Structures are given as C-alpha cells and as structure tokens.
Amino acid sequence: MSESPNRGQLNLPVIDISPFISWDSPENDDNATNSDTPKESQDGNGAAHPQAHLPKPTTAADLTPAQRTTVAALRAAVRHPGFFYxxxxxxxxxxxxxxxxxxQQFYTAADSLPQKRSIARRPCGDRYGDGARGWQDVDAVARNDWHEALDFYAEISGQDQVAAHRAFKAARPDVWPGVDGLLEGRNLYPQRPAAMRDVYPDYVARLCSVGEAVMRALGFALELRDPEFFVGATRDSFWCLRVLGYPPLPPAFRKKEGEDDEKEAVEDDDEEDEEMVGCVRVAGGEEDDSDPEKQQQKEEQWVDADPLPGAYVVNIGDMVEQWTGGWATSTVHKVLHHGDGYRISVPFFYEPAKHVVVRRLPEFGGTEADPEVRYWDHLVSKIDGSFFRKRTTW
Structure with a gap:
C-alpha cells in the first residue's frame, strides 16, 4: 500500500485488480498473470489499441489464490464504504x-474559448447536436455546479447498432418524448489540442478492458450464480468520459468555515494542494452481515479520498445498487476545490449496454415482479436533469 501524499494514511480500501488483467505491452510485463487470449480493441475508426489479457475463471473453484484475495477485498469494499482505490x-x-x-490545455490555452465554442453541446438536430456530446460552460448561477465539461460517449454506429436502437425506441413511443436523436451523434474533438483525438480513444479502450476485469471480479465478489453476469450486462458498454474543468472560485463564492459543498468525486492532478481533496460520506463503521438485526445505519461521516499515485478512485454506481437491491449503495461524494489553480478531472463511467434491463438479482431477493430500470431510460433522465435546461446557443 502506497502512502497518501497528503496525510500519510488512506481512508479507503485498496483493491489490486492485476490478477484479473494484464497487458501485452512491455511497460506491463511485471503484471503478467494466468491470462487467456488477448482482448482485441478498436475504436470506431478501426484503429488498434493495446490488448488486454483477461483471465476467465468459470467457477469460484477456478480462482487463483491472488484472485481470491482480490475478490474478498472487493466484496468488503463494495459493502462498505462503496468507494475504493x-x-x-x-x-x-x-x-x-x-x-x-x-x-488542461483545452481549458486554459490562450485560444481556449473559440475551441470550446466550436464544439459546444447543442440540442438534438441543431447542426451536429445530439443533446449531450461536446462542451458545456460554467454555470455561474449555481455555486454547486461551478465547472466546465467536455463529454464523450460510446457511439451508436454501424447498421446493426443503429437499426436495433431505432427499433428499441419505436417500440416505446411514449417514453421520453421530445428527445429524438439524443446521443446518436459522433464525439466532438477540438482542433487544439489535436492530440486529444488520438489519445482519448486509446485511453477509453484501455479503461473498457479494466472495466471488464472489475465486472468479472465483482461477479465473484457478490457470489452470483453466473459470475459473468456483470460482464455480459456491460458488454458493448455505453460508457461516458467527462473532461471536467474547475476554475478558481471568485472570492464571494469561496467556501467558509463549516459550509458543505455537494459535488461529484473526481481524480485530482494536483496532489500537493491540501484544499483540493475529494471525500466521501460513509457510515460510521462496518455492518454485520451475520445478524440482520445488527445491520443498522450508523452515524455518517465524511472521510478523505486523498490521491493515491497511479490509482483510480472507484464508486460502484447506481446500477450496482439497483442490481443488489440496496445491499451495496452508491456512496454520496463531493470534491473540495478552493485553491487558486485550474483543476482538471477526467472521470470515466463504465456503464451497462444501452438497452439492458436492470432489476434486483435473485441472489439479493429479487423476483420477476420487482421494478426494473432500462439503462437507457436512466441515462436519459440524468441527461435531462443535467443538460437540457442549460445554455446551448453561441
């Protein structure tokens, strides 16, 4: 376990996923495991990306000792606190x-504003707009939303994907009226920095392989009858990558002693600024799975998620909470940014495929009569609440 650069003590569990993934590249030879055939990875333009080796144990008996250690640690982390490195x-x-x-270059270069406006998010049908992709500006009215965002999503491309999605929507004409064409566009890249167009797809391809490894380990951690269930549900993940920019707050908006800002958790590239530390809200202690009467909510508290070099901070998210019927919960989190620098964060959301039906699993008491959520509906509802009422004209 590495030391936190800020306080010297980590408050979140550390999960080593290397027993479930290795890479066919020189820089990662030291992570070699009992891997199977490398996973081929291409972006929408057919460009090849580094290949991941993803071991696929069939049953719990097939797990290696290292995999068992990862699975046990993951089960504990998902249960409490729901966040982990x-x-x-x-x-x-x-x-x-x-x-x-x-x-950082995109948000702070001398010509950044023209670059941003050239790919500003627009409503469906307005030029290149699909209601979600592209850049959106700082909301100077809501203090708790003081950031910029450049959003990328998985693309709906190819005749089969387009036809399946149109058939899905045609069968549900009363659902989300007025958003026809939502998320059906292409990702938008600025002219500068030009390297973003090549680097970001490669990064997403790598993270999708990491996501598959985590989903496979999670299937074993939650002791599912089909350990590959989460892998199947997230195959063709409708992922999202957000490039978030947090400018310094004006003096009038700086946090005062005792105030509480609710914002999303991010990964910080400035590890030396004491004020720029994310944190998560968790129960006051572990819950006892062996006695239902002892499974009570304890006093909540905020704990710091200090940056751990080379690690990602992971939140299990809304869909795992839905699948487990609340056994695992999507933890409340925020970020504290009161420094004078411009903070950059690039969170990645590894999501189910767009048409997946999500309901409580039988392992957690679920039945066919339980309420279900279509992932696409969940996504549209979040975009509707976040984007549709903000400025879209330039």
Missing part, C-alpha cells in the same frame, strides 16, 4: 498524465 490496472501513468495534460 483500484491498483494493478496496468494503465501507464504516462498515459494518465497525458490525458489530464490535454484537458
């Missing part, structure tokens, strides 16, 4: 820093 993922640190550096 992920190490052993094999994504080169140079690539992680490059992604952040390109985001």
């Amino acid at each position: 992920l190490t052993g993922h094999g994504v080169p640190s140079a690539l992680m820093h490059r992604v952040l550096s390109l985001g």
Whole structure:
C-alpha cells in the first residue's frame, strides 16, 4: 500500500485488480498473470489499441489464490464504504498524465474559448447536436455546479447498432418524448489540442478492458450464480468520459468555515494542494452481515479520498445498487476545490449496454415482479436533469 501524499494514511480500501488483467505491452510485463487470449480493441475508426489479457475463471473453484484475495477485498469494499482505490490496472501513468495534460490545455490555452465554442453541446438536430456530446460552460448561477465539461460517449454506429436502437425506441413511443436523436451523434474533438483525438480513444479502450476485469471480479465478489453476469450486462458498454474543468472560485463564492459543498468525486492532478481533496460520506463503521438485526445505519461521516499515485478512485454506481437491491449503495461524494489553480478531472463511467434491463438479482431477493430500470431510460433522465435546461446557443 502506497502512502497518501497528503496525510500519510488512506481512508479507503485498496483493491489490486492485476490478477484479473494484464497487458501485452512491455511497460506491463511485471503484471503478467494466468491470462487467456488477448482482448482485441478498436475504436470506431478501426484503429488498434493495446490488448488486454483477461483471465476467465468459470467457477469460484477456478480462482487463483491472488484472485481470491482480490475478490474478498472487493466484496468488503463494495459493502462498505462503496468507494475504493483500484491498483494493478496496468494503465501507464504516462498515459494518465497525458490525458489530464490535454484537458488542461483545452481549458486554459490562450485560444481556449473559440475551441470550446466550436464544439459546444447543442440540442438534438441543431447542426451536429445530439443533446449531450461536446462542451458545456460554467454555470455561474449555481455555486454547486461551478465547472466546465467536455463529454464523450460510446457511439451508436454501424447498421446493426443503429437499426436495433431505432427499433428499441419505436417500440416505446411514449417514453421520453421530445428527445429524438439524443446521443446518436459522433464525439466532438477540438482542433487544439489535436492530440486529444488520438489519445482519448486509446485511453477509453484501455479503461473498457479494466472495466471488464472489475465486472468479472465483482461477479465473484457478490457470489452470483453466473459470475459473468456483470460482464455480459456491460458488454458493448455505453460508457461516458467527462473532461471536467474547475476554475478558481471568485472570492464571494469561496467556501467558509463549516459550509458543505455537494459535488461529484473526481481524480485530482494536483496532489500537493491540501484544499483540493475529494471525500466521501460513509457510515460510521462496518455492518454485520451475520445478524440482520445488527445491520443498522450508523452515524455518517465524511472521510478523505486523498490521491493515491497511479490509482483510480472507484464508486460502484447506481446500477450496482439497483442490481443488489440496496445491499451495496452508491456512496454520496463531493470534491473540495478552493485553491487558486485550474483543476482538471477526467472521470470515466463504465456503464451497462444501452438497452439492458436492470432489476434486483435473485441472489439479493429479487423476483420477476420487482421494478426494473432500462439503462437507457436512466441515462436519459440524468441527461435531462443535467443538460437540457442549460445554455446551448453561441
């Protein structure tokens, strides 16, 4: 376990995912495991990406000792606190820093505003608009939303994908009226920095492989009858990559002693600023699975999620909470940014395929009569609440 650069003590569990993934590249030879055939990876333009080796144990009896250690730690982390550091993922640190550096250039270069406006998010049908992709500006009215965002999503491309999605929507004409064409566009890249167009797809391809490894380990951690269930549900993941920019707050908006800002958790590229530390809200202690009467909510508290070099901070998210019927919960989290610098964060959301039906699993007491959520509906509802009422004209 590495030391936190800020306080010297980590408050979140550390999960080593390397027993479930290794890479066919020189920089990651030290992560080799009992891997099977490398996973081929291409972006929408057919460009090849580094290949991941993803072991596929069939049953719990097939797990190696290292995999068992990962699975046990993951089960405990998902139950409490629902956040954890992920190490052993094999994504080169140079690539992680490059992604952040390109985001910094996009937001702070001398010609940044024209670049942003050239790919500003627009409503469906307005020029290149699909209601979600592209850049959106700082909301100067809502203090708790003081950031910029450049959003990328999986693309709906190819005749089969387009036809299946149109058939899905045609069968449900009363659902989400007025958003026809939502998320059916292409990802938008600025002219500068030009490298973003090549670097970001490679980064996403790597993270999708990491996501598959985590989903496979999670299937074993939650002791599912079909350990590959989560892998199947997230195959063809409708992922999202957000490049978030947090400018310094004006003096009038700086946090005062005792105030509480609710914002999303991010990964920080400035590890030396004491004020720029994310944190998560968790129960006051572990819950006792062996006695239902002892499974009571304890006093909540905020704990720091200090940056751990080379690690990702992972939140299990809304869909795992739905699948487990609340056994695992999507933890409330925020970020504290009160420094004078411009903060960059690039969170990645590894999501189910767009048409997947999500309901409580039988392992957690679920039945066919339980309420269900179509992932596409969940996604549209979040975009509707976040984007549709903000400025879209320039």
